[in-house]
Amino acid sequence: MKNISSLNLKPFVITLLLLVTINLAKAQIVLSVSPGGQNGAANCGARTIEVNASGGSGNYMYIYSSNTASVISNSTPNYTINPQPSSLTTYTVTVLDLNTNMFARKDVVVGGALIGEPNVWITNIITPNGDGVNDLWVVADAARNPYGEQYPINVYRYQLSVISADNRVMYSEDATAGQGGIVFGGTGFVSRSISWDGIDRSGSFPTPAPTGTYRVNLRLYNCSYPGGKDYSLYITLLR
Incomplete structure (x- = not known):
């Protein structure tokens, strides 16, 4: 029987490949939308939309649209409408989570600024x-x-x-x-x-x-x- 010290042993390397799957839960976005404080008919100030979003990653894109206005994308939760609506207008607010692609959507009615001749x-x-x-x-x-x-x-x-x-x-x-x-x-x-x-x-x-x-x-x-x-x-x- 040979002595182990006399064996011709070559060094070797063992490589372990660990596959780890991380399941990121896509948290729902909770959304509330309201017209700003300047939206009453008796007020001629700028019309605004105020948005409060929570949940998800917090990395949001805010998208504002209506049947009379173009789609506007913002990185901020509040939007000053330009041009101002001249009558009651429904705006659709979509909040998109840029990390998870989850989104929430709500409508808000904004009062118009009464401009022009009395009808x-x-x-x-x-x-x-x-x-x-x-x-x-x-x-x-x-x-x-x-x-x-x-x-x-x-x-x-x-x-x-x-x-x-x-x-x-x-x-x-x-x-x-x-x-x-x-x-x-x-x-x-x-x-x-x-x-x-x-x-x-x-x-x-x-x-x-x-x-x-x-x-x-x-x-x-x-x-x-x-x-x-x-x-x-x-x-x-x-x-």
Whole structure:
């Protein structure tokens, strides 16, 4: 038997190949989207979209689109809309995780900035006899669309006074859309939302105004007329 020390042994190397599979869980993205604080009809500031995303890797791309605007990609979660929408517009916000390709998507409705001429037609007669025809003096949209149709008139505030022949202010109103319980915060006032019912409110108790001619002073506000645009006319009340 040979002594092991006398064996002719050659050095050798053992190579071990370890295959390690790492399963990266693709965490869902949690997304909330809201219009910025400047989006009410009574505000003429820039329209913005604010996005809050969590989950995933945190390496996000933000994609903004609408049916009237191009697709905009951003690396930041807030977007200033340019050009500003002129009416209520739905934007789709997509947040893409660049590491995992997971995405989340939500829609947000942004109010328009009311720019341009007021879209109005102002009646000059009122016959408050309950027959459903001209029972109110109204400010309608320029196309005079049917009752019940809420067509925007491109106005976020109005000041109205109805004055009698002896210079009494029989009715007055100063209203802003979306404020003080007034609705239409997203669109501004709509057709026939500005009106007078033929009631004299100049005294202690409301009473029906008599047949006659009355002067109407109306001031309409939008983003093109921040100081208001004035309309002065005479209307006829028949009973």
